[in-house]
Structure formats: structure tokens, C-alpha cells
Amino acid sequence: MTQPPTDDGPERPSPEPHVPEESDHADHADHDGRDGEDDVPEDVRKYERFKKIDGAQYDRANQFLRDRTYITAREWAIARLCSDFRTETGVEMTKIGENLPELVPFMEDTYTPQAVNQARSAFEAKVRKAGATFLYGAMCDFFTAEELDDIMYETTEVAKFLLEVEGVDLSVEQELEAEERISSVMREVRKASSELREEDAETNASDD
Known part of the structure; x- marks a missing residue:
């Protein structure tokens, strides 16, 4: 049963097993000082x-x-926020953490600046490892040129999907330009790697 309002403020629900969701959110906001x-x-x-x-x-x-x-959804979201909320003095980690549920609908809790930085660091470390793994695969001649093109197409599609979910609107021209630039770079990487291996083989042969 709900108690009648008093002069001290708005009515408050009496302690009962069921509490409306709105009250839950309000209590959470009060606890956060919001x-x-x-x-x-x-x-x-x-x-x-x-x-x-x-x-x-x-x-x-x-x-x-x-x-x-x-990466996880948490790392993905916070990486994007760190990119969007960067100032001349650095990333606004306190603002990101305190407003995380407002910024990202699927994040339900606020984060401390330390937690934001931890997710940011995890994202950076994983990107570096993935980049090194991919580049080695491209340079060691494990993949053919056609296979590398397939990999680049698949990874580009995943990246484009994530950008679209974030609300980025890419035109067809922008997509084609990005794909061509990436493919061009990978062709240069493969060519340089092949030349390097040939030089190394010639050096070893002359030493023998």
C-alpha cells in the first residue's frame, strides 16, 4: 500500500516486495549523486x-x-568513447566512466576512471597483437595474394559493420576508397617481404 503524501516531499512507496523499475533507477541515481x-x-x-x-x-x-x-563489447565501446572524448590534455576518462550508461545504451553501470583506462589499455594491447599476427602472416608468405585479399575483404566488412552500428554513415565511394588503400598497402607489404626473403636467400647462398 502506498502511503499518502506529506508536506515534507513527494509520496514514497512503503516497504513491499515489489518496487517499480522507476524507483530502482531513481535510487541508483541518488546513490551516484546524480x-x-x-x-x-x-x-x-x-x-x-x-x-x-x-x-x-x-x-x-x-x-x-x-x-x-x-575484443569484447565493453572494450569496443570504451575505445570509441576514448576517441570521441579526447581533448588536448588527454582522454576524459572521468566523464566517460560517470556517464557510461547514458553514452552507451547496453552498458548498465558507471565505471571509475581506472576501469575506463583498463578497458582502453586492453583494447590497445589486443590491437597491437592482432596487427603483429596479421602482418607476420602477410610477410612470411603463408598466404597467397588472393588469400590476403579475401582476409582483407572479410576484416573490412566486420570493421564497416561496427562503424555502422556506431552511427557512422559511409558512402559507397568512401568504402571503395578505403578498401583500395588497404589493398594497395598490403600489396606493397607482400612485395617488400618477397624481395627481403630473396635477398636473404642470396646472402645465405653466397656465404655457403
Whole structure:
């Protein structure tokens, strides 16, 4: 039963097993020291990325990333936020952490600056390892030129999908230009690697 309102403030529900979801959110905001939308920075309120995915889709997004990349949905989201909320003095990690649920619909909890930095560092480390792994595979002649093209196409499609989920609108011309630039770089890498291996083989032969 709900108690009648008093002069001291709005009515409060009496202790009962069921509490409406709105009360849960309000209590959480009070505990965080957040009284309402007025406390949310303007650039956070205007942030439009990740609007295509909500909390109910978090598990699907996480599984998609785990199947196709080394990163998790948490690392993906925070990496993008660190890119978007970077100033001349560095990344606004406190702002990102305190406003995480407002910035990314599928993130339900706030983060400390340390937790934001941890996810950011994890993303960077995984990208570096993945890059080194891929480049070695391209340089060691394990893949044919056609196989490398297939890999580049697949990875480009995954990257494009993630950008589209973030709200980035790529034109066909931009997609084709990006794919051609990447393919051109990989052809140069493969060519330089082949020349390097040939030089090494000639050097070893002359030493013998």
C-alpha cells in the first residue's frame, strides 16, 4: 500500500516486495549523486553513437565481437568513447566512466576512471597483437595474394559493420576508397617481404 503524501516531499512507496523499475533507477541515481538530466553534460546528452543497440542486444554484440575479433563489447565501446572524448590534455576518462550508461545504451553501470583506462589499455594491447599476427602472416608468405585479399575483404566488412552500428554513415565511394588503400598497402607489404626473403636467400647462398 502506498502511503499518502506529506508536506515534507513527494509520496514514497512503503516497504513491499515489489518496487517499480522507476524507483530502482531513481535510487541508483541518488546513490551516484546524480539528481537528473541537468547533471548530465551537454556533450553527453547530444552523443548519438550506439543508439542502434540497446541493453537487450549486449550479449549478441559481445558474441559477434568474440567470434570475429579479439575484443569484447565493453572494450569496443570504451575505445570509441576514448576517441570521441579526447581533448588536448588527454582522454576524459572521468566523464566517460560517470556517464557510461547514458553514452552507451547496453552498458548498465558507471565505471571509475581506472576501469575506463583498463578497458582502453586492453583494447590497445589486443590491437597491437592482432596487427603483429596479421602482418607476420602477410610477410612470411603463408598466404597467397588472393588469400590476403579475401582476409582483407572479410576484416573490412566486420570493421564497416561496427562503424555502422556506431552511427557512422559511409558512402559507397568512401568504402571503395578505403578498401583500395588497404589493398594497395598490403600489396606493397607482400612485395617488400618477397624481395627481403630473396635477398636473404642470396646472402645465405653466397656465404655457403
